[in-house]
Amino acid sequence: MRIENVVCPFCGCLCDDIAVEIENGKIKSVAKACGIGRSLFMKHDEDLSFPSIGGRRVSLEDAIEKAVDILGRSKHALIYGLSSTSIEAHRKALELAELIGASIDQTSSICHGPTALAVHQTGIPTCTLGEIKNRADVLVFWGSNPLESHQRHYERYSLFPKGMFTPEGRKGRKLVVVDVRQTPSAKMADMFIKVNPGEDYEVLNALRYMLKGGELAASEIGGVRVEDLRKLLDVMLSAKYGVVFIGMGLTMTRGKYHNVEAAISLVVELNAHTRWSVVAMRGHYNVKGAASSLLWQTGYPFGINFSLGYPRYSPGEYTAVDLLRRKEVDCVLVIASDPVANFPRDAVKVMLELPLIAIDPKLSLTAVSADVVIPTAQVGIYVEGTAYRMDGVPLRVKKLLDSSYPSDEEVLGEILKRIKGA
Amino acid sequence: MSEALIIKNGLVYDPLNEVRGEKKEIYVRDGKIVEKVEEPGATVIDASGMIVAPANIEIHSHIAGPKLNAARLMRPEDHAKDPVRRKEKLRSGSGFSIPTTFTTAYRYLLLGYSTLMEPAVPPLKARHALDELEDMPVVDKGMYILMGNNNIIFHLIKRGDRKAAKYFAGWLLKASAGYAIKVVNPGGTDSWKWGKVFNSLSEETPWGIKPVEVVNLLNEVVEEFSLPHPVHLHTYNLGIPGSYKAALDTIEAFKDSKLHLTHLQYFCYGGDSWATFRSESLKVAEKLSNYGNITADMGQIIFEDTTTMTADTPWEYKLHKLSGNRWSSADVEMETGSGIVPYRYKMSNLVNAVQWAVGLELALLLGPWRMFMTTDNPNGGPFYFYPQVIRWLTSVDARNEIIKKLPSRARKRIHLHKMDREFSLEEMIIMLSAGPAKALGLKNKGHLGVGADADIVLYAKKDDVADTLSSVRYLLKEGKVVVRDGKIVEADSIGRIIRVDTGLDDSALSSEIMDLFDRFYSISFSNYKVENAYLKREEVISCGVSNR
Numbered sequence: 001m002r003i004e005n006v007v008c009p010f011c012g013c014l015c016d017d018i019a020v021e022i023e024n025g026k027i028k029s030v031a032k033a034c035g036i037g038r039s040l041f042m043k044h045d046e047d048l049s050f051p052s053i054g055g056r057r058v059s060l061e062d063a064i065e066k067a068v069d070i071l072g073r074s075k076h077a078l079i080y081g082l083s084s085t086s087i088e089a090h091r092k093a094l095e096l097a098e099l100i101g102a103s104i105d106q107t108s109s110i111c112h113g114p115t116a117l118a119v120h121q122t123g124i125p126t127c128t129l130g131e132i133k134n135r136a137d138v139l140v141f142w143g144s145n146p147l148e149s150h151q152r153h154y155e156r157y158s159l160f161p162k163g164m165f166t167p168e169g170r171k172g173r174k175l176v177v178v179d180v181r182q183t184p185s186a187k188m189a190d191m192f193i194k195v196n197p198g199e200d201y202e203v204l205n206a207l208r209y210m211l212k213g214g215e216l217a218a219s220e221i222g223g224v225r226v227e228d229l230r231k232l233l234d235v236m237l238s239a240k241y242g243v244v245f246i247g248m249g250l251t252m253t254r255g256k257y258h259n260v261e262a263a264i265s266l267v268v269e270l271n272a273h274t275r276w277s278v279v280a281m282r283g284h285y286n287v288k289g290a291a292s293s294l295l296w297q298t299g300y301p302f303g304i305n306f307s308l309g310y311p312r313y314s315p316g317e318y319t320a321v322d323l324l325r326r327k328e329v330d331c332v333l334v335i336a337s338d339p340v341a342n343f344p345r346d347a348v349k350v351m352l353e354l355p356l357i358a359i360d361p362k363l364s365l366t367a368v369s370a371d372v373v374i375p376t377a378q379v380g381i382y383v384e385g386t387a388y389r390m391d392g393v394p395l396r397v398k399k400l401l402d403s404s405y406p407s408d409e410e411v412l413g414e415i416l417k418r419i420k421g422a
Numbered sequence: 423m424s425e426a427l428i429i430k431n432g433l434v435y436d437p438l439n440e441v442r443g444e445k446k447e448i449y450v451r452d453g454k455i456v457e458k459v460e461e462p463g464a465t466v467i468d469a470s471g472m473i474v475a476p477a478n479i480e481i482h483s484h485i486a487g488p489k490l491n492a493a494r495l496m497r498p499e500d501h502a503k504d505p506v507r508r509k510e511k512l513r514s515g516s517g518f519s520i521p522t523t524f525t526t527a528y529r530y531l532l533l534g535y536s537t538l539m540e541p542a543v544p545p546l547k548a549r550h551a552l553d554e555l556e557d558m559p560v561v562d563k564g565m566y567i568l569m570g571n572n573n574i575i576f577h578l579i580k581r582g583d584r585k586a587a588k589y590f591a592g593w594l595l596k597a598s599a600g601y602a603i604k605v606v607n608p609g610g611t612d613s614w615k616w617g618k619v620f621n622s623l624s625e626e627t628p629w630g631i632k633p634v635e636v637v638n639l640l641n642e643v644v645e646e647f648s649l650p651h652p653v654h655l656h657t658y659n660l661g662i663p664g665s666y667k668a669a670l671d672t673i674e675a676f677k678d679s680k681l682h683l684t685h686l687q688y689f690c691y692g693g694d695s696w697a698t699f700r701s702e703s704l705k706v707a708e709k710l711s712n713y714g715n716i717t718a719d720m721g722q723i724i725f726e727d728t729t730t731m732t733a734d735t736p737w738e739y740k741l742h743k744l745s746g747n748r749w750s751s752a753d754v755e756m757e758t759g760s761g762i763v764p765y766r767y768k769m770s771n772l773v774n775a776v777q778w779a780v781g782l783e784l785a786l787l788l789g790p791w792r793m794f795m796t797t798d799n800p801n802g803g804p805f806y807f808y809p810q811v812i813r814w815l816t817s818v819d820a821r822n823e824i825i826k827k828l829p830s831r832a833r834k835r836i837h838l839h840k841m842d843r844e845f846s847l848e849e850m851i852i853m854l855s856a857g858p859a860k861a862l863g864l865k866n867k868g869h870l871g872v873g874a875d876a877d878i879v880l881y882a883k884k885d886d887v888a889d890t891l892s893s894v895r896y897l898l899k900e901g902k903v904v905v906r907d908g909k910i911v912e913a914d915s916i917g918r919i920i921r922v923d924t925g926l927d928d929s930a931l932s933s934e935i936m937d938l939f940d941r942f943y944s945i946s947f948s949n950y951k952v953e954n955a956y957l958k959r960e961e962v963i964s965c966g967v968s969n970r
Contacts, residue, residue, distance in 0.1 A: 004946075004948070005948045005949055007949065016945050016946050095513070098508055098514055116495060119495050119750070120495075120496065120498055120499075121748070122748055123742075123748035123751075123763075124492075124496075124751075125749065125750065125751040126750075126752050126753075127752060127753035127754075128753065128755045128944065129755075129944045130756065130942065130944030130945075131615070133755070133942075133944055134756070134942055135615065135616075156944070157944060162941075164573065164756075274617055275614075275616060275617045277751075291495070292491055295491045295494045295495055296494070296522060296523045296557060297513075297524070297557060298501075298514075298515065298522060299494050299500075299501030299520070299522050300494075300498060300501065300516075306508075308505075308507075309507045309508045310505040310506055310507045310508065310516070311514060311515070313502070386549060386553060388550070392488050392491075392547065392550065392752070393546055393944070393945065394549035394550045394553065395549075395945065395949055396953050
């Protein structure tokens with residue numbers, strides 16, 4: 001059986017044109033997906049997790065009961081992850097966090113969290129990916145390497161597609177890449193600007209200064225010759241519809257949210273001359289959705305604490321790494337994420353000393369290290385649900401196969417029900 | 423919900439059925455109002471000393487969807503000053519000008535509302551609005567679908583294929599689970615995607631269409647498909663000196679159609695600069711008095727800090743430049759855009775003073791069957807400041823209290839201090855329920871006749887109209903008590919999505935439209951339409967395809 005227009009539950013591109021061939025309850029082949037997406041579909045039944053307590057295989061019921069026991073008795077739990085599961089699961093996680101007075105955080109806090117902090121300061125002019133395809137004639141990827149992180153971005157949304165006002169596709173577009181090294185994405189650029197590591201902030205503000213008519217005394221800023229900055233600014237001003245894509249090269253390097261604030265401010269100011277937008281290159285397929293559901297239920301995008309019975313927001317205080325480093329939580333529930341593989345070592349060390357519950361379809365490093373593992377069926381392959389693309393376009397991800405495991409939503413719902421009943 | 427219920431001893435106001443403060447019993451069974459309930463086991467509500475009226479209906483309030491979340495993301499300081507605690511079964515959340523979903527529903531319930539209309543949903547992001555609406559318990563809700571800048575409609579109009587354009591619009595309304603067609607600054611939002619400011623109905627936009635043709639076409643869609651609510655129009659030149667000319671121009675252009683002019687307050691300013699800014703409510707109201715086919719809502723401003731948000735993207739950019747405040751904006755492929763700017767209305771600001779007066783003037787001039795109470799939440803101010811608006815509409819003294827505090831120059835720019843109309847209790851009930859229900863074409867709401875939804879509000883009767891209306895004792899939703907003694911007692915039910923079914927499936931779309939979809943959208947056609955999963959509970963209003 002061939003299923004068309006499948007939504008790929010891997011990255012923030014949420015490509016929805018994938019064709020999947022199913023035979024005997026397994027995925028046999030995948031068309032149109034990028035290498036990462038294809039491997040996600042093809043390896044859907046590899047490295048699956050199983051219910052366990054302390055590394056020993058148990059029944060699903062026992063694993064859930066153990067999780068209920070830990071979370072029900074906790075004084076300050078940390079609930080973390082969310083970016084690789086559905087909105088439907090987020091709802092349950094949020095209600096659980098509120099019920100037990102937990103802190104809840106999602107993967108943005110180690111990714112595009114600083115983008116949110118910048119938006120608090122500046123707002124953000126943005127657009128959907130189809131608007132880029134239809135209109136954009138100048139693209140600036142700043143600290144972002146889509147050919148390796150969002151492999152079909154150039155092809156489907158930004159560089160190559162022919163849209164309503166971009167009939168020439170690639171030929172009609174100028175591609176600028178700003179990065180600390182010449183990435184594969186940069187090799188395709190019409191203009192590559194190499195910035196000294198950690199000096200993006202200076203470069204962005206130099207551009208803002210020049211845009212306002214300022215003359216720079218220096219001949220070089222952040223490793224970039226001022227004449228090259230002038231050329232970049234001229235390219236930006238020549239755009240009919242320009243887009244700056246910000247990646248983790250800006251959000252997670254020296255300056256963090258200041259970098260993003262400078263980038264957004266530059267774009268806001270460019271709008272006095274011509275139209276420009278900013279698009280954050282979000283990583284996990286539903287990380288935008290995680291921020292969205294948290295926002296509409298609490299008002300805040302990540303780093304939220306419910307210990308007073310209402311949502312409080314404090315990045316740096318209620319964000320996962322910080323809570324762990326300060327040893328402020330007494331247990332950790334990880335949902336569809338792998339912090340043991342991604343967090344700084346000192347935070348991981350604390351996490352491993354605490355009761356750790358992993359709800360994960362796969363034997364991730366976190367699941368392998370967890371005290372309680374509850375296996376679930378992967379959203380987008382075994383379970384349908386809602387995911388939000390990096391530009392906020394929500395899509396229904398599909399169920400392709402049956403699973404013997406429950407969904408994240410069902411597991412969280414069950415935990416919630418039992419704690420409420422207790 | 424199969425329980426029977428009787429409301430006894432209350433003074434009933436049911437303007438659509440011409441019941442004016444009569445003592446009579448109201449009978450409810452299975453969520454509907456019925457002729458008679460006789461079983462002895464029926465629940466009885468003793469409404470002695472209470473006013474009984476149809477539950478209130480919100481005709482225009484931005485409560486759910488991508489622009490709300492973009493605003494929430496921009497303003498953590500707004501929420502931090504208004505935390506909402508978890509309370510028994512009620513979920514926590516936060517306000518202030520952009521309350522979270524649960525908080526929004528609770529605050530509306532406490533004001534006696536059962537039905538809310540979210541007025542600006544981009545079809546491409548309809549799932550997002552529905553996701554948020556799902557987290558607003560109890561209340562029924564509907565969505566207006568943005569079509570005034572839709573590039574497929576533009577394309578078909580330009581090619582002269584009006585029939586295809588109308589079918590597409592009808593299909594789009596169904597595909598995105600909408601209740602009504604919304605038009606915001608037609609042609610203007612699209613033009614601004616190129617940074618071009620375009621302010622006219624009759625001139626040709628850079629895209630190559632005339633906005634008047636778009637609205638005319640959508641008016642025909644309303645008529646031919648018998649949609650319950652006409653085009654819900656936010657016309658051009660919102661918020662600027664001289665905007666009343668756009669209102670007059672718009673009324674003249676569409677005087678032969680049914681139409682709803684939303685947040686009309688913002689389109690009734692005279693003067694040719696901010697320095698000469700003045701009220702022109704009289705001229706607009708006079709023009710409107712000739713056309714009973716046109717309704718409007720106030721868009722009243724409140725002197726508070728709030729967050730403005732609209733699909734009128736050029737206006738929000740302008741407000742960002744004027745105010746120096748933060749600015750978010752989002753262009754949505756093929757369809758629309760939105761902008762967001764925080765803003766504080768101040769009594770000491772002459773322009774804001776005039777704006778405040780204009781909204782009230784319009785309401786008092788046009789009356790409760792034509793002009794409904796809104797703040798264009800949150801643009802004019804948060805909706806839960808409605809009790810203040812009611813006070814101003816029902817009391818000259820309350821208005822004078824404010825007028826006294828306005829800059830003295832304001833009196834020369836407004837008419838409000840010369841108006842002595844005070845709305846009665848019945849008039850306010852019309853404005854809050856019967857009027858909006860009629861304008862929305864919601865046949866089962868806004869009245870207490872047999873067969874109506876048993877959405878009923880009971881107020882404690884006080885000497886003062888505004889005091890009465892801010893004393894909600896009971897709210898019944900589909901016959902179930904959800905507010906008792908001014909407290910929410912039931913908040914688990916999910917409420918319905920009210921939408922129209924135009925009967926148009928994909929076969930109504932030409933291959934040309936499918937081709938435009940394939941080439942210019944960034945998602946597949948088959949992933950575009952809202953799935954049933956987002957419509958867990960719904961009320962579908964079937965609309966005739968009379969021209970088949």
